[in-house]
Amino acid sequence: MLYELRHLKKVYNHRTVLDIEDLILEEGQVTGLLGPNGAGKTTLLKILTFILSPTSGKIRFKGKRVDFAGGNLIDLRRKLVLVQQQPILFTSTVANNVAFPLRIRKIEKTERERLVEELLELVGMLSFRDAMAHRLSGGETQRVAIARALACFPEVILMDEPTASVDVENQIVIERIIGEINQKRDISVIFTTHNMIQASRLAEKTVFLFEGRVARSTYENIFSGFIKEDEKGDKVCMLQGGMELHVKNGKPGPVRISIDPERIKVGQREGDLSPRNAFTGRLIQLTDENSRVRALVDVGIMLSVLISKERLEDLDIRVGMKVGVRCPEQSIEVF
């Protein structure tokens, strides 16, 4: 277990930006923190890097309680390193930037030069060795920042939106680097992203953050709606577009719901499914996702559904066809 968070809260000016009941991040994995802007991803990342202290709650790092008030943070910080969204390189050469962590760790000159070369090679920036760091493009800067982070010999590398401000080419390179440092160098990687596809492509585990909270298993199909009780006392959530979903919990009033894509049922027709929370829609897109297929169905709202490849074959559905979907009450989370 790498991190163990309990009842963690961060409050800024009376506003709770992070409120995590319970979260465990495993060692040796690539973990994605997924969520829209303002979900608290960066705040969480800074707390995980121990450069920001939580307002309340406990963090354990590798089984040991982290004491934010005490002075032992520098030893902890040296085990991990943060690559910021728009990393800052010091006003000097690329090589000097990568050498900085080595220098403060008092690594002697020949070894330092060898490591700088090796790390720049890893991120494909060796030819920029003597270039001035502030003349690099966004993607190049990001790659040098990763090399500099690796020069800290971290056990964990944390990256804030590593590909958000770079072009497509650099995005591919950076994703390759992330995989490589995790597998070849055995470094745990934690990164934030608002790109669901990127998270599922890179991460072994994805944590979805929404408004400062960890949403349980889902990280998609988020809608705002309004809960009413009907005449039978059942709770109904009214969504935009006039859709109505029966829900189990949640107080009457404005809410947000998320629907677990793994629990949504798909049939060839709406009639194949039991009538509650069932809709007919058009299949917009099918995407291959390792052992499964992600289907995007337009039922007035866009629903993302994960189904097995076998199930897809049984169904024999194609893009453009009408399909039936049903959202069981257990698949809906109200928050």
Place this chain on the structure above:
Amino acid sequence: MDFFVDSLLSAILLLGSLDPELLEIIGVSLKVSSTSTLIASLVGIPAGFLITFRAFRGKALLITVLNTLLALPTVVIGLFVYAFISRRGIFGHLDLLYTQEAMIIGQVILIIPIVTTFTISAVSRIDERYRETALTLGANALQTAWIVFREARFGLVAAVIMAFGRVIAEVGISMMLGGNAKGFTRNMTTAMALEYDKGEFILSVALGIVLLTVSFGMNIIFHYFQGKTRV
């Protein structure tokens, strides 16, 4: 007009002849002003860093006071220091009055607020991410400060040059605490004031030329650093 041109020509001849008295006066100026700038920088730059990065009570008030002290007249400092080091003052027994040390004390008081406030403004303009980055890369407080120092060097050099410019050109402190003693505390500005009083313009003008040349030289150094550190 002839009078001015004559004075100017004679002044240039005087400079060309490397008159020993003239050189001595210039030497006193450079020595005293460099020393006071050095001391003020050693105090003011770290103070500026601490004020920027530490949170403490009365921080805003302290910065306001420092800003006010930027406008401190040299004669007020002269009087103030005089009160301490004159025979009747509490440091009277140290015999500091009318020495170069006294001039340095006064000049240091004059420019510490300059160095400190300019350091604060140079350092606080540096992106917070430099500090954060250094911290996450494992730097301790001192190494982190060094990174910020490096990034702020352009502003810090400007602060030091400003301070030097202020002391090399001031006359109140040098006159009141140095006493314009020939061969000891007579510097460029006090000599100019004296020569003016005597109606001897040639030395005055020569010293004025030197003073401007020194300022010009400082500006060249300033631009050299600017070229080196500007991205």
